[in-house]
Structure formats: structure tokens, C-alpha cells
Amino acid sequence: xxxxxxxxxxxxxxxxxxxxxxxxxxxxxxxxxxxxxxxxxxxxxxxxxxxxxxxxxxxxxxxxxxxxxxxxxxxxxxxxxxxxxxxxxxxxxxxxxxxxxxxxxxxxxxxxxxxxxxxxxxxxxxxxxxxxxxxxxxxxxxxxxxxxxxxxxxxxxxxxxxxxxxxxxxxxxxxxxxxxxxxxxxxxxxxxxxxxxxxxxxxxxxxxxxxxxxxxxxxxxxxxxxxxxxxxxxxxxxxxxxxxxxxxxxxxxxxxxxxxxxxxxxxxxxxxxxxxxxxxxx
Amino acid sequence: xxxxxxxxxxxxxxxxxxxxxxxxxxxxxxxxxxxxxxxxxxxxxxxxxxxxxxxxxxxxxxxxxxxxxxxxxxxxxxxxxxxxxxxxxxxxxxxxxxxxxxxxxxxxxxxxxxxxxxxxxxxxxxxxxxxxxxxxxxxxxxxxxxxxxxxxxxxxxxxxxxxxxxxxxxxxxxxxxxxxxxxxxxxxxxxxxxxxxxxxxxxxxxxxxxxxxxxxxxxxxxxxxxxxxxxxxxxxxxxxxxxxxxxxxxxxxxxxxxxxxxxxxxxxxxxxxxxxxxxxxxxxxxxxxxxxxxxxxxxxxxxxxxxxxxxxxxxxxxxxxxxxxxxxxxxxxxxxxxxxxxxxxxxxxxxxxxxxxxxxxxxxxxxxxxxxxxx
Numbered sequence: 331x332x333x334x335x336x337x338x339x340x341x342x343x344x345x346x347x348x349x350x351x352x353x354x355x356x357x358x359x360x361x362x363x364x365x366x367x368x369x370x371x372x373x374x375x376x377x378x379x380x381x382x383x384x385x386x387x388x389x390x391x392x393x394x395x396x397x398x399x400x401x402x403x404x405x406x407x408x409x410x411x412x413x414x415x416x417x418x419x420x421x422x423x424x425x426x427x428x429x430x431x432x433x434x435x436x437x438x439x440x441x442x443x444x445x446x447x448x449x450x451x452x453x454x455x456x457x458x459x460x461x462x463x464x465x466x467x468x469x470x471x472x473x474x475x476x477x478x479x480x481x482x483x484x485x486x487x488x489x490x491x492x493x494x495x496x497x498x499x500x501x502x503x504x505x506x507x508x509x510x511x512x513x514x515x516x517x518x519x520x521x522x523x524x525x526x527x528x529x530x531x532x533x534x535x536x537x538x539x540x541x542x543x544x545x546x547x548x549x550x551x552x553x554x555x556x557x558x559x560x561x562x563x564x565x566x567x568x569x570x571x572x573x574x575x576x577x578x579x580x581x582x583x584x585x586x587x588x589x590x591x592x593x594x595x596x597x598x599x600x601x602x603x604x605x606x607x608x609x610x611x612x
Numbered sequence: 613x614x615x616x617x618x619x620x621x622x623x624x625x626x627x628x629x630x631x632x633x634x635x636x637x638x639x640x641x642x643x644x645x646x647x648x649x650x651x652x653x654x655x656x657x658x659x660x661x662x663x664x665x666x667x668x669x670x671x672x673x674x675x676x677x678x679x680x681x682x683x684x685x686x687x688x689x690x691x692x693x694x695x696x697x698x699x700x701x702x703x704x705x706x707x708x709x710x711x712x713x714x715x716x717x718x719x720x721x722x723x724x725x726x727x728x729x730x731x732x733x734x735x736x737x738x739x740x741x742x743x744x745x746x747x748x749x750x751x752x753x754x755x756x757x758x759x760x761x762x763x764x765x766x767x768x769x770x771x772x773x774x775x776x777x778x779x780x781x782x783x784x785x786x787x788x789x790x791x792x793x794x795x796x797x798x799x800x801x802x803x804x805x806x807x808x809x810x811x812x813x814x815x816x817x818x819x820x821x822x823x824x825x826x827x828x829x830x831x832x833x834x835x836x837x838x839x840x841x842x843x844x845x846x847x848x849x850x851x852x853x854x855x856x857x858x859x860x861x862x863x864x865x866x867x868x869x870x871x872x873x874x875x876x877x878x879x880x881x882x883x884x885x886x887x888x889x890x891x892x893x894x895x896x897x898x899x900x901x902x903x904x905x906x907x908x909x910x911x912x913x914x915x916x917x918x919x920x921x922x923x924x925x926x927x928x929x930x931x932x933x934x935x936x937x938x939x940x941x942x943x944x945x946x947x948x949x950x951x952x953x954x955x956x957x958x959x960x961x962x963x964x965x966x967x968x969x970x971x972x973x974x975x976x977x978x979x980x981x982x983x984x985x986x987x
Contacts, residue, residue, distance in 0.1 A: 513679055514712035518773070519700045519729035528725075532716045 365585035373579030383586035392570065392587075399566040402481060402556075403549035406488040410496035410545045411538065413489070418500035418537075419530075422507070433501065436494050448487060448558045455483050455559070479561030487555040492548060496541040503537025504530075543602050547595050567591050628655040629691075630781055630813040631676065636685035638671055638837075645671040647837035648685070653781075658807045658814045660824040663834035664860065669817045672834070673783050676815065677706045690780045700729070705774035706783040710790065711766045713758035719745070719769050720754035726777040744776040747806070764795050771803075775810060782807075784816040788823055800826045821861050825849060833857050855904050855985045865912075865953040867905045868987060874899055879984065881905055885949025890924040891982035904985040911981040912955040914943065914973045923976035929953075931971045941966055945975060 368378040387393070421432045439447060454460045455478040462474040477483050507530065515525045531538070553568030560566070565573070567587065574584035631653040638646040646668040653659045661669045674680045675687060678699035687694040689703060705726070713722050720741050727737045745751050748768035758766055767787065774782055787803065788796045804827045807814045818824050824831045825845040833840045833848065833856075841853040852858035855866065869883035879893035881903060889905050897903075913923065920926060932952065933944035936959075943955040955975070959966075967973055 508710070508712065510708050510710060510712040511714060513677075513699070514706070514708055514714070515725070515729075516679075516699045517677055517704075517706045518726035518777070520725075521700060521729075524729060529714060 361585045361588055364582055365589050367582045369580045369582055373581075375581055380582075383583045384590070386583065387586060387590055395565050395570050396567060396590075398481070398564070399550055399568075402484055402488065402566065403546050403552075405485055406492060406549040407496075407542050407546045409485070409489045410493050411542065414493055414496035414500055414541065415534075415538075418497045419504050421497075421501050422504035423509070429505075433498075436497050440494070444491065445554060445558075447491075448554055451483070451487050451490065451559060452478060455486070478559065479563060481560070481564050483559040484552075484556045484564050484566070487559045488549050488552060491552075491555060492545040495544040495548070499540035499544065500534065500537040503534045503540075507533050539602050539605060543599060546598070550595065551591060629653070630655040630657075630689070631815065632686075632688040633672075634686040634688070636672075636675060636682045636687060638668075638675060638680060638682050640671070644837050646675065646682070649834075649837070649839055651832060651839065651842065653813060653815060654830075656811050656813055657829040658804060658816065658827055660816045660818055660828040660831040661834060662818055662821060662824040662831050662860070664819055666836075667834040668837035669819075669834050670785060671837075673706070673785055673815070673817045676781070677704060677783055678702045703780040704783055705777055705779040705781075706785065707767075707770045707774050707787055709785040709787075711758075711770040713766055713769055713773070715758055718755050718757060719750065719761070722758065722769055723754075723773045723776055725773065730777075740776055744772040747775070747809075748772045763791055764799065767791065767799070771806070775806075775812070779812065781813045781815060784814060786818055787816060788820070789818075796823070803827055825861070833860065835860075850983075852906075852983065852985065855906070855987070858904075858906050858983065858985060862908060863954055864906045864908055866907075866985075867947075867949075867951060869903055869905050871897060871899050871901045871903055871984075878979065881984065883949070886927060886947060889982065890979040891984050892980050894984060897984065902987045904987045906983045906985055907977055907981055909942075909954040909956040911977055912953070912957075913976045914955060914957060914967060915976060916973065918974050921976065922978070924979035925982070926974055926976045928972055929975045931967045931969050931973060934966070934968050943967065945973075947975075 364375060365383055366379050366381070368376045368380050368382070370376045387396075417436075421429055421436075424432060452459075456462075457474045457476065457478070459478070461477070462471070465471045466474065477486075511529055511533070512525055515529045516522075520528060550566075551568050552566055553572060556564055556566040556569050557572075560569075571584050571587045571591070574580045574587060629652050631651070633649050633651040636646055636649045637644065649668075649672065661672055663669045671680065675682055676689070676694075678694065678697060678701075681695070694702060714725065717725070723741050723744055724737050727740060741754065742751070745754055748771050750765060750768050750772065753761065753765065758769065761769065767790075784803075788799050791799060800823060803814075807827075816824070816827065825848075828845055830842065830844055831848060832842045835856055841848055841857050843851075848857065849861055852861055852864075858864040858866070867883045867886065867889070869881040869889065871879055872882045872888065873880040874893050874897060877892050879891045879897060881889045881891055883889055883905065891905065914929075915921070918926070927948055929948070930946040931943055932946045935942040935944075939959050941957050941959055943957070945953045945955055947953060953975075
């Protein structure tokens, strides 16, 4: 074989393509297959083809968990956006030598294991925890606040965990924004709120979409945060799937839940890409 | 002047002042960007602020636009004090150096922006957008995005976007800096014509002396935040107030000397290694003063024959270099004292009167063309 004909096969892609095929597509196909099988009496898989796993998701009990997951992921995305935008804007407008340091501070939490950081939140939020001790010490509260093992605790944990995923793409978009455009709008009689809504926000849109996708999707499938901070009362889809696989030992139903979640996420990503975020994700 | 005026009202200044700066000072950290600047800019004039980078000219423009506030002094626009007035409440509009067109809006949307912010109805805005685009010869391009326009077109959009608001003062930051030379020459003429047509006060910041001389009714020269000279282009070109202005406004030849004698309007200046140079004397000049003798390259004459021909100054020089430059010859001359001067002579006289490197020639010029500057 001559070198010329050999170069037609992109050899450098082979390792990554093989890895994806073996460890991503094959398991995915297995999960899809299992989702149409039935649960055996003692938790095994019986190869009786059925759509029952998908129809039983329509049970109000499960729908409520889907709805709570969507609601919490949506709230997380909203809070991350509201908190992340000013932060990203300040970093993008800081002197260049400060920008690197400030961005480093944003990602420094990643240096510690996510599980450890979530345990730290339990310590802060629990009834005799840091937050309640401080608030009581300051005389602001007299009864300890019950935050841990509520939706609020899950929300705090999710916003804390995914805020950097919002800040980084927003920063990238705002850093490219020419400051003279802001001055031009101001010079052309725009009030500060109009400068934001007419110039800054439209030009930061790719970053907003990228940040929302990057926060919403992992929040929707979150497992560790609701498990530790939400306790038994606040279940999200991730916990439900884990529960089906490991506790109930209903692998077919767990597989069906996984696929519905995946299809939902895929539909949303496609929608966002069509809404104009394609450039921002690449 | 009639006691009643049809328009304008109380604040319309009788002497027609549009912008007044009173002892305006602005510091950026330890450096003084603008230093006690006092200027009166008249209504409807094309006024340029000329200076090298770091001279404070851009800061002055930003103080007028309201992006920065002076540390001391006062700015009045149309008679109203501007202290604490934000840019969106000032009767001025700025044409940015990089045009700062909104990339996500069409040409028409860009131009309409100011009027939309002023909450005019779409029915009022539409005809004014059309009119503004026609004024800058961009009719038919209203639906383009700025990125699909050439540099010259982008600049005209920036002009239309500012002028549509009928500001009292239009501020221009290096308006022609980003254009290539051919386009720049065309736009100089066009900008001046536009200004005369709309009658709005234009304040233009530039580092390009040719641009400033061509377009301005009057100009100010700034250096290190200080005002060096204000005047018409002709006043500044022919009677620069300092060596810096003389050099900045155009290449100037100079020699250091000492005033030997003053005789009415004539002065004799002794220059070491050369002798006596005759000049006209500025008022207040006294014998014994150290001065800089300056003369512009295009005011020099070269001849193969001695004889004064009405030129009061004459010396023998060596031609160090002769450069053909189209309609002109550029010469580098070596003076008897060893200094190098430049001369620019028209080529219209034909090849017989040209010199080549290595020749000697008689250099002549009139006393009236010599400018003495304090050293």
C-alpha cells in the first residue's frame, strides 16, 4: 500500500472512535435493549419484549419526580444566570492582568472532590450547622432553619456546583464585547437598563445559551446533590434511576427512565442550537 | 443686532459660542491628561483638536461626551453647565474611532437607535432614517449588517447614526484614521461639505495635521494636556507659536541663533557657522534673545546663480540627496554649518532647473518667510 492511499484513512481518529464505540455506543445499545425487556421476579432481566416500562413512567408518582427535576434544574439555571452574569461582566471588564486570577478563583472549587464539597454543605446547612449557629448568634433567628433535606438545600447545592459552568461561557462572550459599543449606546441616549437590554444582552446571547445548556443538562440529571442534600424526600430523576437499578433492581424500568431523560435533553439541546447557540457551543 | 430673535431663546449666546471649556483639568492616576484647558468653540464651526498620542485630545473629547468627568474646571455646552450630566442627557453625539456600530443591528436599526431611545414613534423615525442615509449616500443599504459594509460605508453609517439626532455638537474621534489614503482624501472633502450643509458644530480629534488643516475652520494644538495654540489653519501654519507646533504642523527646518539687532519689523539673527539670517520680527522680541529660526521646506529656493532676486537670505549649500516625487523634487541640503535641511521644489519648471546629489547650489529665501520662535 502506498503512503498516498494509506492516508485516506484518518488513522489518528481511530483510538477515540474505537473508545466511543466500545464504551459509549455499545452500552447505550444495551440499555436501549434492556428498556424493552421485563423485570424478573427476583430482579433479573426476562427477555419478554414489552413497552410497559415506558407506559408506567406516566404514573403520577414518576411524573412528579420528572416535574420536580425540571423545576429544580430550571431554577438552578435561572439563579446561575442571575448570579453569573454580573460576575462574568465584572471579570470581563477587569484589567487584563486581573482576569486570569479572577477566573482561577471561579474554577478553584473544582480542585476539591465534588462529594467532599457537598458534604461540606451538609455541615453548613444542618440544624446545628454553621449557618444556623451564625444566624442564631447574631440574633437574626431564634428557631433553627430547616434547610437541609429540602428542595432549597438541593437548589443551593446545584447552584453552587454549576455556577462556574455559567460564568465561563458568559465571560467568553462578554470579553469579546467591544466596550465602545456600550459607550455608543449610552451616547445615543440609552439609559443603563437599555444599554443592557439592547446591546449587552443581545451580544452576549451565545454565551447565555451555552451557559444555560451547560448548567441545565447536568442539573437535570444530578444525582449526588439531591441524594445528600435532599435526603429521602426530595428525589430527582437521577436518584429515581439509581433507585430502580440498585434498590428495586428493576433494570428495564431504570433503562426506560434513562432513555426518556436522554431524549428530553437531546430535544432541548437541539432547540437551543436552533435558537442560535450553535456558535457558542463550538 | 435685532432685539428679538426668531429662535434660540435666552441661552443662545450672542457671540455664538457652542462649547466652552474653562480651566478643565483631568488626571489619570499620576499623569495629568488635560491641564487647565480653556477653549471657546463657536457655533457651526469645524473645530479640530490636534496633537500627538498622549496629548490629551481623546480625553478632552471624552470629557465633552460625558464618559469622563473633569477633576477641575467647567464645561458648558450651548450655555448649560455639564457637570454631572451623563452622556445620554447631553446634546452631543460621538462618532467613534472604530465606528462602534452595533453588529447585531441592520444599518437602518443602527441609525434609528438614538431616536428610538428618545421614544419617537416609528412613523416619525422612518422618514428621518431615509433622509439621514440619503445624506451620507447610503440609500438602499438600510437592511445590510455593518459587517457587510466597507470601511468607508461603515463610517458613513456612524455619521448618519449621530447626525440623525440633530445634536448641538458632533464629536469625531480620529474620523478618518481607519481609512486608506485615497478614501481619506475623499472623506476630508466630504466631511467638510457635510458639516457646512448641516451647520452643526463639529469637534474633531486627530493626530493628522494635514487632515486638521484641510477640514477645520479653526484648530487647537495640544501637547502633554496643554493648549499650545488656537487659530485658523493659516495662522497656525504660517505663524506657529512654538517650535513644537512648527514641527508638528509640518516638517520645518530650524537653526538655533541669537537675535543681534531689531530694526522695526526686521530682525537680524546670528547663527553660529552660518552668519546672519534676516527675518521679520515678532512683537516683543529683543536683541540678545536665543531663538529658533524656522523656515518651511516649500518656501526655500535653489539656484545655480548668485544674486538676491528679492530674497534677503542666501547661502551656498551642498545637495546631499535629490528625490523625485512626482510634481515635486525633495532635496536634503547640507548647510555651511553642517546642519541638514529639507527643501521641496515644484517640478513644473522642467528638468533644466533640477539638481542632483553632489552638486552645490545657492539656497535663497525671503526674510518674511522666516519664523522666529522662542527657544
